[in-house]
Structure formats: structure tokens, C-alpha cells
Amino acid sequence: MLLTTLIHRASLPCPKIGPTPALQLLEQHYDLTGALQSLGSQQDLNYRVDSDRGRFVLKICRGDYAAVELQAQHAALKHLQGQPGVRVPKVMRALNGEELLTVTVDGQTVHLRLLDYIDGQPLTHLPHLGREVLAGFGRLCGQMNLALANFTHPGLERTLQWDPRHANELIHYLLSTLENLPHRALIEQMATQAEQRVRPLSERLPRQAVHMDITDDNVVWQRDEQRHWQIRGVIDFGDLVHTWRIADLSVTCAALLHHAEGDPFAILPAIQAYHAVNPLQPEELQVLWPLIVARAVVLVLSSEQQQRLDPASPYLLKNAEHEWEIFHVATSVPFELMEAAIQACVGGSLPAIASDGFAPLLPGLVGREFALIDLGVLSPHFEAGNWEQAGIDQQLLQDAAAAHGLAASRYGQYRLSRTRADSFEEPETFPLHVELRVPQGTTVEAPFAGTLRTEADGALSLHSAQLSVRLWGVKGVLQPGAAVLKGQVLGEAGGALTVQLCRTDVTPPLFCTPSRALAWQALCPSPAALLGLACDAEPELDPKALLARRDASFARSQKHYYIDPPRIERGWRNHLIDMQGRSYLDMLNNVAVLGHGHPRMAAVAARQWSLLNTNSRFHYAAIAEFSERLLALAPSSMDRVFLVNSGTEANDLAIRLAWAYSGGRDMLSVLEAYHGWSVAADAVSTSIADNPQALSSRPDWVHPVTAPNTYRGEFRGPDSTPDYVRSVEHNLAKIAAQNRPLAGFICEPVYGNAGGISLPRGYLQQVYGLVRAQGGVCIADEVQVGYGRMGHFFWGFEEQGVVPDIITMAKGMGNGQPLGAVITRREIAEALEAEGYFFSSSGGSPVSCRIGMAVLDVMEEEKLWENAQVVGGHFKARLEALVERHPLVGAVHGSGFYLGLELIRNHETLEPATEETTLLCDRLRELGIFMQPTGDYLNILKIKPPMVTSRLSVDFFVDMLSKVLEEEL
Incomplete structure (x- = not known):
């Protein structure tokens, strides 16, 4: 009877009732009319009904189902009404007061029901669920x-x-x-x-x-x-x-x-x-x-x-x-x-293996000391990307064995050599085995009784009812299938020997991904007990616990990327590597222009630290040499350099120079811009993304002008220059009317905080002229956009065809070393001296200067400016192609390796897609990419990777970006 019923019900097709007869049923039994939309089902027929009385679901199922089964569903719906966390439909009564009708349509006996419709959508169509x-x-x-x-x-x-x-x-x-x-x-x-x-x-x-x-x-x-x-609710109780x-x-x-x-x-x-x-x-x-x-x-x-x-x-x-x-x-x-x-x-585990019953696998080496080789992410054996060399782990083991006689890897130590750059897939970095180097002729014995096998991958394996051990590098002396006693000789090893213990008869991998490590560890525990060797990796610090320690002691106004960030302790070129050996493409780090872990930087810093590091009041060659190098990059009219430690310090000093030279105090700045955190630099910063109170907390000496954003600003398009200049003229007139002397104007020559938008044509030429005519100086904040990052220009102001009075720079100058600079003319620099000496304890230190020169050397030798131009051009072209393919993409800004991708919900209103941008960045991190939003609406991807970024990395980024955009953010 059971099988007969199963066969019958499994063979039932969906009722054949079209929209017209379905509407007739609705009108006849529920006095309801409206538009029908089929909702699809395997064996039931479901229509959504849009009527002037609301939305409903008409459910039609075959009469083969007993009425009591459908009545049970109705009873369950009533039982669940008002239950916490669960919302379900309500059953509507027909004109005769019944909830369940049995009718005949075109010779088909069917059950008819009407339920209210729960608004929302199922997620069947989404390829990815968070x-x-x-x-x-x-x-x-x-x-x-x-x-x-x-x-x-x-x-x-x-x-x-x-x-x-x-x-x-x-x-x-x-x-x-x-x-x-x-x-x-x-x-x-x-x-x-x-x-x-x-x-x-x-x-x-x-x-x-x-x-x-x-x-x-x-x-x-x-x-x-x-x-x-x-969640809005649960529907379809047909399988109750x-x-x-x-x-x-x-x-x-x-x-x-x-x-x-x-x-x-x-x-x-x-x-x-x-x-x-x-x-x-x-x-x-x-x-x-x-x-x-x-x-x-x-x-x-x-x-x-x-x-x-x-x-x-x-x-x-x-x-x-x-x-x-x-x-x-x-x-x-x-x-x-x-x-x-x-x-x-759920916090459970398999029973522990009783390790005290094992015989030694290598009895002749019991008590001998092995050199345990660190092959992890922080290993001192790895530098300058040498972990990318094929066979590097085996070579390190071999070298250690040559020096110490015996060597072994650590079970469960995430291997740096197995990281995968530019990959959305988690790398298999967790070793489920131990690799050893042992002398020729080392005897290998059975640690427990079992049956011998030879595996397809060349392993010699010993199997008992509960355990198996797999060995590579053993020359066996017994035939496959042989019954082996505990302690019986299995063969000899010499050189490389790999040992893997497993508690089941599955064929495990030698390595697994971090996300699968806990499960595979339960099945393939450490073989340390077989070897008599303490070869397990040290427990990894819990990243969440470490983050809690940071939050408990490090002022929380100093934010970190992501809610649940991976722990990053190593970088190489344009990738960052977490403690589990996963590589992340770095698309947001405009500090490390040469990339991470550059050997020249390490060597130069180490050498100079071993010689001298002091303050700039001492006499040493590096400060003169570096200042000359910087002046050689600046316009010929500039002949003085100040060295500081950051962009904030550079902009703060530039404002002080403007005050000293002009005799005025009032400054013009641009809305939606960011220049730093010091009192003066913050005063001229108006980005509400960095400071939500920015617009209401400006001192009276700061006069923000309309942001010349040609994409979403008050005036749009390339011909908007006169409109934006009028905002400057208005503010200058207001200052003049109050008889207040003007100090200057500070502006990024490319609108960096908005993702690298070019200023309208001729904007700086006109504004600089107006400012200078009123006695002010013009400051070009090149901290983010300058120093060759834009590819076609070394300085952002070159795009506008102007020469500022003061240039500020930092970020990539030191490739991560605190280093900034202000370049100006002699008369401006000397105006500050009339107010007192300028001194920065570590600004222009020997280490900073040597690193700064090394950065310039490497940029020239590795042709990074050309790379920014060529690869950056390819990058922008690929991003621009997304505008046509994905409605969420509004525009691509910038050039070279300073790009912005603006995400919008509406191409007419340019409504910012703020929340979607946040979700996109989080999803990109899951796929192995670091990216963060910028702009006052946090709807722009500010793309500023290391300048060593390759075409391969660019293509990976755009492919993953396109994938995420297709996932319906």
C-alpha cells in the first residue's frame, strides 16, 4: 500500500486549468476578479491574483489528495498565526463560508483554496546567498x-x-x-x-x-x-x-x-x-x-x-x-x-584517537632531534616572494636535513607557498600530513596491525578497522593485501618521507582549504604520536579575540576596514596575505606604490638604521640628496623643500606658509574635500564622509566653494567651468567686502575624494588667477593623486596646465614609511622663518630620506609611471565597459592607477547606491579583493592600487566586480 501510494502520487501531473477558467472559479466562488500570474509548481497549480481587494494566491491541487491533508495545512496556518519569528498566509473563506472547496473543471476533480499573498520575493534566482x-x-x-x-x-x-x-x-x-x-x-x-x-x-x-x-x-x-x-514570511504548506x-x-x-x-x-x-x-x-x-x-x-x-x-x-x-x-x-x-x-x-567533535597504543613508525629515530622547519606565513625563510618558487618547501627541508641530519614540517601549519594570487577560490594551504627528511635505510614499522595496500597515487597504506596510515617514500618489503602485525617491518625510507594518519577509509587530500581544515583535522589528525615528534603547528591567535584586544586598548576612532577583518601580517607586490595563506588583491592601498615587501625598501631601511637615524638638525648627506631629487621633479620656479611625516603635516604646514606669506588668515577650500586631521588641515576639510559635522563646524576663516564635480555637482559637464568659478568669485568678494586679507586656496588638482574626477577645463587657471590677484597663494594638495599615480601626468596640476605656489605630497613617497613633503618658492619658505623656526623631529630623517630616494629609483627602474599609464589605461577601458552592462554603474572617473567607479540607482537622478556599494565591497573581500567606498555618499569605489599592479590583476578585479554586480546587490 505504501509503495502504491508513493508511485501514484509521484506520477501526478499538475492540473490543467488555464487563466480563463481559473478566473471563472474566482468570480463564482469568491466574488473576486483581477489579473492572474502563474507562480509555478511541480504538482499544484498556483496563481497570484491581483485584485482591487488586494493580492491573493489561488491554489488548485488534484482531487487525489484527501481533504483532511489540506485541512491539516489550514490548521497549521492558524496555529502559527502570531508565533514569534514566523509569518504565514491566512486562509480566505469562499462565498459559502468554507475554506476548502472541491470542484470539477473540464472533468478534473480539484481542491480549491484562496490565501492572502505575502509581499516579498523568493531568492531562488540569486546565484549567491550571503x-x-x-x-x-x-x-x-x-x-x-x-x-x-x-x-x-x-x-x-x-x-x-x-x-x-x-x-x-x-x-x-x-x-x-x-x-x-x-x-x-x-x-x-x-x-x-x-x-x-x-x-x-x-x-x-x-x-x-x-x-x-x-x-x-x-x-x-x-x-x-x-x-x-x-524574511517576510513562509508560504506553501503543501508538504506538511x-x-x-x-x-x-x-x-x-x-x-x-x-x-x-x-x-x-x-x-x-x-x-x-x-x-x-x-x-x-x-x-x-x-x-x-x-x-x-x-x-x-x-x-x-x-x-x-x-x-x-x-x-x-x-x-x-x-x-x-x-x-x-x-x-x-x-x-x-x-x-x-x-x-x-x-x-x-555546532561545537561537537569526533572521539579522540587513543595514541598510547601505537608502536613507533620510525623506531630507529626515537629520541633523535628533528629540525622543525617553519613554512608558515611569517617564516623567516621566506622573503622577496621566494615562496613562489616551485618546490621551495621541499628545498628548505632538504637544506635543513643537510645541516642538522633530520628535518620535518609541521602538521597544520598554513603554508605560504600554496597561496594563490588573483584567485577567488580559497587556497589549499592547510597540510594534513608531515613531511620528513630521514637518512637512507631508515626502517619503517607498522604502528598498528592491519592490511597493506598500494594506492593509485603511489602511497603505501596500512588499514585497520578504525585507522589508516598513508606513507609516501617507503620502499615496501611486503605484498599488497598482506596482513601486518603491529611493529612488523613495512620497508625502508630514505630522503623524503610523507606521513598521513586517517581515521576512516576515505582518500584525503594532502592539503585542504582553511574553511575545511576543522573537518579534515577530525578525519586526518596529526601523526605526531606515530612519529614520537612534537610537530604540530602552534595554535593560531583567534583573529576576533585579537580584534577585541585592539578595540580594548586602541582608541576606536581609529577605524579598521571591515566588521570582521582577516588578520594581515605579510604582503607581496600588489597582494596582502592573511595568516591562513590567502592572498587578497590590494586595490585600495595608495601608500605602497612599489607594492608590499619590496626587497629594496627592506635593504635600504636596514642599512640606514644600522648606520644612523636622527633628526634633520644634524648634518648628513641624505637630506640634501633627497631634497634635490624632489626639486628636480617640481616646476622650475620652485626651489625649497620641507620634509615632514604625513599628508596631514604637509597640508598643515602649507596653510601656515600661506598665512605667513600673505599676512592673511582666510582660506578658500573646496566642498567634499579631505586634507587631514590636524586643526588647520581639518578646518579646510569638508568631507562629510570623514566628518559628519564638517559643514556645520568650519571656523569663520574657512570659506568652502562649490565642489567642481562635473558628474553629480550643482553644474555638470565639461563646460561648467564658469558656473563653478562664480562660486569662487562670490567667496572672494565676500572676504574683500569684510576687508579681510586672503591667505590662499587649497584644492586637490584632481578631485580625489570623489574618486579622481577631473576638474572642469580651465578651472584652476581661472581660480589661481583670481586668488593671486587678491594676494593669496595657491596650494596643490597632491597627497593622493600626485607622484605619477595618474600615469599621463606626474603631478595632478599638470592636467590643468597650471603651476601652484605650494605643492604638498605624502602617501606613496615612502612606500609606507612616514614621509611627506612641501615644495614651494624661496620667498614663501622664508616668510615662515620670520615667525619662528620649523622643526619636525623625524621629518627628513636619514632613514626617511634614503627610503624616499629608493622609491624614486625603483619607480624609474621598474617603469612604474609607464605601468600606470599603460595598465591603468586598460583598467579604465575595462571599467567603462561595465557602464553599459550593469545598471548600477554610473561612471568611471580618473586615470592611471587613480580611478573611481561611481555606483548609482538611477541614471537620471544619480541617486547614490550607498548600501549597494558597501555590500559590493564586502562581497569582493569574500572573493579575494580589498576595496572600500569613498565620497560623501560612500558610493564610489576609490581604486588606487600599488603601481606594480599587472594587467592580470586588473582583469581579475574587473571580472570579479562584474560577477558581484550580476548577483543583484
């Missing part, structure tokens, strides 16, 4: 199970094809009827393994009423003001049944695999969130993954059957793609691995 959304699904499932835990109804005792208690019978039936089935052998294998894992525990699994379809189709969401997804509680979560997790981008570990946040609100029992944790696999099998088989019943259904065709994707992800990893991962994600 961690919070995944957790939301799991949390909702847990809350629903809690709410239904005490719900009972006769209609719950039903035979349902989706009930995992019947999965085995249904799978065998469908396999027997489906010919030319893709992946038949794999389907049969996975179904058998899942059944074997579930059956022994089935009687111990808690049972209750469950929804059985809390999936991306049936949970509706809506974005909040920050563009974060929030009394079965194993854990079945509900298995259905939810299986659906989420469609959004996992190939990674089954993506479902773990959902499991964690469920467990947090509704703790799972040990047996449930054990069967969860097998049930997910069984669900995937049932989905593809049912989909294949339905398509053959209704081959023209677009809904079925689309769903089939998703369901096959679910199946492929679910079958991509061993059962044992996911079972361990699920245990670990």
Missing part, C-alpha cells in the same frame, strides 16, 4: 520546528513522496522506471550509502509536524534600508507531514546547495543558526548529511519523471537545472567529511 541569509534560512527552520512541536492533526499522517522515511522505496521505484537516466551509477551509489547511514539511527530520531519545504522557493524576503535581506524533525532542516539545506557555488560547506551557517535556536540531538547531526544527499537524489529523480510527464513545462525545465546542481554539490565530497563538518560547526 552568510546572514543562509543563517536566516536555518534560524527560520528552527523557529518553525519549535512552533510546530506541539501541533497535531489527523491529516499529518500521510504518505508523501518527499518524506525521507520513504526515500529508499521511492528511489528504487523511480530508478526502475526511468530509462537513459544521467549519472545512474552515481545516483544508485549515493542513495545506497545514504540509506545505510540513516537506517541504524532512524528509530532514535525525534518526530513531529514539519513544513518539509522551507526552501528558497517558499521563503519570501524583502530588503531593509541597508539593503540587507529580511509528521516525520523526523531533522527532515525539515535537510530539505532546507539541500535547497541552499543550489546557491553554494560548488561548496557544500556553504550550508554550515544554516545548521549553526538552527542549532542555536533549536538544539539538535547527536543522532540528528549524524543523519543530517545523508538525508541531504537522499533529498538531492529524490529531487533529480522526481524532476526527471515530471519532465517526462510534462516535457513542455518551463517551470520544470528551470527547476531541473537547480536540482541537478544540488545533486552534484551534494555528491562532491565524502559523507565522512560533511558529517565531521556538521559536528564541528
